[in-house]
Amino acid sequence: MSKESTIHLFRRLEQLNGIGAALSRERDIDRLLENILEAAKTITGADGGTLYSVTEDQSALKFEILRTDSLGIRLGGTTGKPIDLPLLPLRTADGAPNDSLVAAHSAIHDRTVNIADAYSAAGFDFSGTRAFDQRTGYRSQSFLTVPMKNHDRELIGVLQLINARDPDTGEVITFSQADQSLAESLASQAAIALTNRLLITQLERLFESFVNLINLAIDEKSPYTGGHCQRVPALTMMLAEAVDATREGPLAGFSMTDRDRYELKMAGLLHDCGKITTPVHVVDKATKLQTIYDRIGLVDTRFEVLKRDAELAALRRQLALRPVVDARAEGQELQALQHEIHALEEDREFLRRSNTGTEAMRPEDQQRVRDIAAMRHWRNPQGVQTSFLSAEEVENLTIRAGTLNQSERDTINYHIVATIKMLETLPWPRHLKNVPEYAGGHHERMDGKGYPRGLTRDQMSLQARMMGIADIFEALTAADRPYKSGMTLSQALAIMCRMRDNGHIDPDLFEVFVREGVYLRYGQAFLDAGQVDGVDIEALGFQGASRP
Numbered sequence: 256m257s258k259e260s261t262i263h264l265f266r267r268l269e270q271l272n273g274i275g276a277a278l279s280r281e282r283d284i285d286r287l288l289e290n291i292l293e294a295a296k297t298i299t300g301a302d303g304g305t306l307y308s309v310t311e312d313q314s315a316l317k318f319e320i321l322r323t324d325s326l327g328i329r330l331g332g333t334t335g336k337p338i339d340l341p342l343l344p345l346r347t348a349d350g351a352p353n354d355s356l357v358a359a360h361s362a363i364h365d366r367t368v369n370i371a372d373a374y375s376a377a378g379f380d381f382s383g384t385r386a387f388d389q390r391t392g393y394r395s396q397s398f399l400t401v402p403m404k405n406h407d408r409e410l411i412g413v414l415q416l417i418n419a420r421d422p423d424t425g426e427v428i429t430f431s432q433a434d435q436s437l438a439e440s441l442a443s444q445a446a447i448a449l450t451n452r453l454l455i456t457q458l459e460r461l462f463e464s465f466v467n468l469i470n471l472a473i474d475e476k477s478p479y480t481g482g483h484c485q486r487v488p489a490l491t492m493m494l495a496e497a498v499d500a501t502r503e504g505p506l507a508g509f510s511m512t513d514r515d516r517y518e519l520k521m522a523g524l525l526h527d528c529g530k531i532t533t534p535v536h537v538v539d540k541a542t543k544l545q546t547i548y549d550r551i552g553l554v555d556t557r558f559e560v561l562k563r564d565a566e567l568a569a570l571r572r573q574l575a576l577r578p579v580v581d582a583r584a585e586g587q588e589l590q591a592l593q594h595e596i597h598a599l600e601e602d603r604e605f606l607r608r609s610n611t612g613t614e615a616m617r618p619e620d621q622q623r624v625r626d627i628a629a630m631r632h633w634r635n636p637q638g639v640q641t642s643f644l645s646a647e648e649v650e651n652l653t654i655r656a657g658t659l660n661q662s663e664r665d666t667i668n669y670h671i672v673a674t675i676k677m678l679e680t681l682p683w684p685r686h687l688k689n690v691p692e693y694a695g696g697h698h699e700r701m702d703g704k705g706y707p708r709g710l711t712r713d714q715m716s717l718q719a720r721m722m723g724i725a726d727i728f729e730a731l732t733a734a735d736r737p738y739k740s741g742m743t744l745s746q747a748l749a750i751m752c753r754m755r756d757n758g759h760i761d762p763d764l765f766e767v768f769v770r771e772g773v774y775l776r777y778g779q780a781f782l783d784a785g786q787v788d789g790v791d792i793e794a795l796g797f798q799g800a801s802r803p
Contacts, residue, residue, distance in 0.1 A: 315342035488523025522693035529673030612658040702758030
C-alpha cells in the first residue's frame with residue numbers, strides 16, 4: 256500500500272471515529288437515521304443510498320431514508336417527504352427466505368452483499384431498479400448492502416449504498432474492500448447508537464405513559480380534575496415558549512433547550528399527582544353539606560318534622576277549644592301556625608342557599624345559621640329532643656367562601672405535600688432532576704405566604720413560578736368544577752392582577768402572560784366561546800402592550 260493510500264485510509268478511519276461520536280450524541284430518531292446514511296455515503300463516496308428499518312414483527316423492511324445526490328432526491332426523515340414505496344417482505348408467501356431482493360437477503364442471512372453491477376448480477380431481482388432507471392435516466396450500478404444488528408444480534412435495519420464514485424474522476428466504480436470494511440464498521444456503530452436511542456425513546460414513552468396513567472387514575476376518581484391535569488401543562492408550555500421568545504426586559508436571558516422543554520412538560524403533567532391520595536368526596540364537594548351525598552336532604556326532612564309537629568300542636572290546641580266554641584281563639588291558633596310554617600320555610604330556603612357556597616358568606620348570615628341551630632330543636636328518630644343542626648353541620652354551613660371547611664382544605668392542600676413526597680422518592684436522571692421542584696412549587700407565593708414550604712420568589716425557579724400562574728388561571732377559567740362556572744378571560748385576568756399586586760404571582764411572568772397574548776391563545780384552544788371575551792389590557796395596567 257502506498258504512503259498516499261495509507262494516509263487516505265487513516266483519514267477515513269479518523270472520519271469514522273468522528274462519525275461514531277456524533278451519532279452517539281444525536282437524540283432525534285429521524286436525524287439519527289439521516290446522519291447514518293449520509294455518513295455512510297460520505298465515507299464510501301457513494302452517490303445514493305437507502306436506509307431500511309425492520310418492522311416490529313420482524314417480517315419486512317421499511318424504507319426510512321432515501322437519497323440520490325445526482326438526482327437531487329431526498330425523501331424520508333426530517334424532509335417531511337414520505338417514501339411512497341411498499342414494504343420489502345423478508346419471506347415469501349410460502350415462508351421461504353425472500354432471497355431475490357438483495358436487502359432482504361442481506362438481512363436474513365446476516366451478510367454484506369457487494370455487487371459490482373446490478374444489471375449483470377445473478378441471483379437477485381433488480382427489476383424495480385431497472386424501472387427506476389428507465390423513469391429517471393439514472394444508471395444504478397454498484398451496490399453495497401450491509402445488515403444492521405444490535406448487541407443482541409437482532410436485526411434492526413439494513414444500510415444500502417449505491418454507485419461508489421472515484422474521488423478523482425467521479426466515475427462510478429465498485430465498492431472496494433476498504434469501503435466494505437468501513438461501511439460494516441459504521442453500520443455496527445450506527446446500530447448501537449440507534450438501539451440506544453430507540454431504547455431511550457421507549458423508556459421515555461413508558462415513563463410518559465405511566466404519568467398519563469396516574470392522571471387517568473385521578474380522572475377516573477373525579478371528572479373535575481382530569482382536565483386540569485392536562486390543561487395546566489399545556490398552558491405552562493405556552494407561557495414558557497412566550498418567555499423563551501422574549502428579547503427584552505428582566506426575562507430576556509431565559510432560554511430553553513429541547514431537554515428543558517421535556518423536563519418542564521413532565522413536571523406539568525405530574526404537578527398534581529398527589530391528588531391520587533385525596534378522597535373523592537373532598538375533591539368533588541359541590542355543596543357545603545356534601546360528603547358521599549348532599550346532606551341538605553336531611554335538613555329538609557327535619558324542617559318537615561318541625562312543620563308536622565307545629566301542625567299537630569296547633570290542632571291539639573284547637574281541639575281543646577272545641578267545648579267552648581271560641582272561633583276567635585281558633586283563628587289566632589291558625590294564624591300562629593301559618594306564621595310558624597312561613598318562618599320554617601324561610602329558614603329552610605336560607606339554609607339551602609347557604610349550602611351552595613356560590614357566594615362569599617356575610618358574617619350576619621353565618622350568625623343566622625348559628626341562631627337556627629341554637630333556637631330550633633327537633634325530635635330525632637329515637638324520640639330525643641335535640642338541636643336542629645349538629646356542630647359539624649353548623650361548621651360546614653358557615654363556611655365563608657367555597658364549600659370546603661378547614662379540615663377539608665387541609666386535606667386538599669396535602670396533595671402538594673404528597674406530590675413532592677412521591678416525586679422526591681424517584682431516581683430522576685440528570686436531565687429531569689428539577690421535576691420535583693418545578694411541580695412542587697405551584698402553590699407557593701412570591702411573598703412567602705404560600706404552601707407547603709413558604710418559599711419566596713427568589714427561592715423558586717422561573718419554571719415553578721410559571722406553573723403557579725398556569726395553575727391559577729386554569730382553575731379560574733375551568734368550566735368543569737362542581738362548585739362554580741368558568742370565568743371569562745377578563746374576569747380571570749382582573750383577579751390575577753390583584754394577585755400580582757398582593758404578592759401572590761410573579762409580576763414579570765404575568766406581564767409576558769398578558770402582553771404576549773398567552774391567555775388568549777389558551778382561551779381559544781381550551782375555553783368555551785362565551786368565555787373568550789374582549790380584554791382591555793391597558794385598563795389592567797399594561798400600557799402599550801402588544802395585542803395578539
